[in-house]
Amino acid sequence: MRNQLYMVLVLFLMIVSSCKKAEQQSSNADAENLSKSPPAKQTQSTFGPLPGATFYSAASYGGTAVLLNAGTYTKAQLAAKGIADNTASSIKVPFGVKVTMYQDDNLTGTSWTFTSDETNFTTLTPYANDQMSSCKVELYATCYQNTNYGGTASQPLTVGSYTLAQLNAKGILNDWVNSIKVPRGLIVILFADDNFQGKACTFSGNDATMSYVPYNDIAGLVSSCKVIAAPGEIAINPSTKPGYTLTMADEFSGTSLDTTKWSPYYFRGRTSTDAEAAAVYTVSGGSLNLKILQNSTHSNSGIQSVEDYQMHFLGGRAIPRKILFAQKYGYFEARIKTQHGSGSCSSYWMIGAQDGGTIESAEADIIEQPGSYGDYGYPTHYTDHTLGGGGVTEAAVYNYTLPNLTDSYNVYALEWTPTVMNYYFNNVLYWTTPNRTDYRMGVVFSLYNASSGFFGTLDPSIPYPKVMQVDYFRAYSKNP
Incomplete structure (x- = not known):
């Protein structure tokens, strides 16, 4: 299994990897290299923008617009991004993005969840207009019962590990998946057996038939899966850890x-x-x-x-x-x-x-x-x-x-x-x-x-x- 997964990742990363430029080496390379600054920290991929949600300060996508990529945002972090406390009135959420908005700071209080656009927060129950003090933005994958993204769609699969029982809770039955959508920024590993056993296939994008995957055809055989953040996409964790x-x-x-x-x-x-x-x-x-x-x-x-x-x-x-x-x-x-x-x-x-x-x-x-x-x-x-x-x-x-x-x-x-x-x-x-x-x-x-x-x-x-x-x-x- 590891060799198969390895080869899949090789093919994917060979496509997107940029060439590493060799540095010239001189006779005094030791002294020069010791003082050389390291490359800047990479917190997201350089291959185009990551998907995220856009908040607006007025209804109908009016006023100030701010894009938030995957991550958690306290009141202070929202302010640093340009979203003042209690000023969000509408939101655009592309497919593959899940937003949980909280009334209080530090992801507490009443919450609202979005997986699609919402033009006016005044229409929501509980009332949501100008109520946001913190939020969480997550990427998610979606599995489908039929090919070409047909039939029943699963509930959002955010970063995590899912046994068969956990997939069932997300609406995915055993040996049921025949197509999948994966937004940029995620990698999904599908396993043929429960508890992450058996043959596996890795997906880093949409696949309408799941029939052309190097060395594996896992369509209709999925019994567990793992959803991970693609390298370079993982947000920096907060220093506080619940519990x-x-x-x-x-x-x-x-x-x-x-x-x-x-x-x-x-x-x-x-x-x-x-x-x-x-x-x-x-x-x-x-x-x-x-x-x-x-x-x-x-x-x-x-x-x-x-x-x-x-x-x-x-x-x-x-x-x-x-x-x-x-x-x-x-x-x-x-x-x-x-x-x-x-x-x-x-x-x-x-x-x-x-x-x-x-x-x-x-x-x-x-x-x-x-x-x-x-x-x-x-x-x-x-x-x-x-x-x-x-x-x-x-x-x-x-x-x-x-x-x-x-x-x-x-x-x-x-x-x-x-x-x-x-x-x-x-x-x-x-x-x-x-x-x-x-x-x-x-x-x-x-x-x-x-x-x-x-x-x-x-x-x-x-x-x-x-x-x-x-x-x-x-x-x-x-x-x-």
């Missing part, structure tokens, strides 16, 4: 690394000197930019929130023990743009904090993206290690092929409870495994650059510096 309390956050908004939160070394207990383990990085443009420079003797560059000489089940030279941030259970989220190309590997993971007398060697790889998988389809590599005998044994490994992760920022998260570890990509649950770790863990961001079986052979055509960008990191504890 959780923020315990640590770094938005990387300054010009230097906050060393009260991070150690600028990568497992220095393994090295002879601190210089060998020192991260190469800048903090600029609102991001942490981990770098590998041309002709550098460093094969990795990383930062950690915990340090100990035994870290990651390996003993080494004595170094100061630092616990800048470690936590047992909670929700851990980062927005990351990874480095492309064979020989590189971008990683965001957690590791035991070494609080106890035994080696706390478990690790949870929230994203491990090796360049050996090619430029157009990358896997997420999730592992949960446990100590076995004198070393570490793999307790659970899951690889899932995803769209190109290197052309845009994506959100990766781990929800860790006493019983399970849930892994998320762009706010969609992708995998669940039983929890096997009962001690605090710290956080590691790392970029590797070396020829190996897992990373792939270094590609000499890819310019330096190699860069992994972290937009933000946030940790939460679950409220009682």
Whole structure:
């Protein structure tokens, strides 16, 4: 299944991907590249405007018009977009867009939902004219019973995962779907079996017959599906999370690394000197930019929130023990743009904090993206290690092929409870495994650059510096 999904995504992304321009390299490339600013953050695709809803300050689409793309908007955020509090009177909503309008701030109070145009809010019940203080704009896909978008249409399928029972609740019966509409900004993965099993097909646009899909014909066979935001389309999540309390956050908004939160070394207990383990990085443009420079003797560059000489089940030279941030259970989220190309590997993971007398060697790889998988389809590599005998044994490994992760920022998260570890990509649950770790863990961001079986052979055509960008990191504890 993964190979089939991978090939579909390859064909799609090869069509829309723009060419990467090689940078000229000179003899002083290291110094030049270290100071070079990273590319600007990409919050939406550059291939035309995303669909969204347009609000008007007067009825019949009159007055001031403001387009809102997919995302959530508080009163302050609406004002920043040009919509003053309690001033919306009509709306245009294209197909594939769902708008929920709220009477109060922070998506609370009376709400109204729109999936089509509304010329006059005074006609609505409850009364809606000049009542909006916050809103949510979502993209959605629609499945149809017959080909050519005929027969019964499903209810809107917004970003999320849908089992057969959940599809039934949306009006989709088993083995029922024969055509589909997908707006730009979404990707839909349809599975032949329940619980995201069996053969799968990926759709990034409308398909009237679902008969020409590389390697699969899934028409009339759908039993579950996942709807995900296309890379680059995911909105930045708010820092507040319902049901959780923020315990640590770094938005990387300054010009230097906050060393009260991070150690600028990568497992220095393994090295002879601190210089060998020192991260190469800048903090600029609102991001942490981990770098590998041309002709550098460093094969990795990383930062950690915990340090100990035994870290990651390996003993080494004595170094100061630092616990800048470690936590047992909670929700851990980062927005990351990874480095492309064979020989590189971008990683965001957690590791035991070494609080106890035994080696706390478990690790949870929230994203491990090796360049050996090619430029157009990358896997997420999730592992949960446990100590076995004198070393570490793999307790659970899951690889899932995803769209190109290197052309845009994506959100990766781990929800860790006493019983399970849930892994998320762009706010969609992708995998669940039983929890096997009962001690605090710290956080590691790392970029590797070396020829190996897992990373792939270094590609000499890819310019330096190699860069992994972290937009933000946030940790939460679950409220009682």
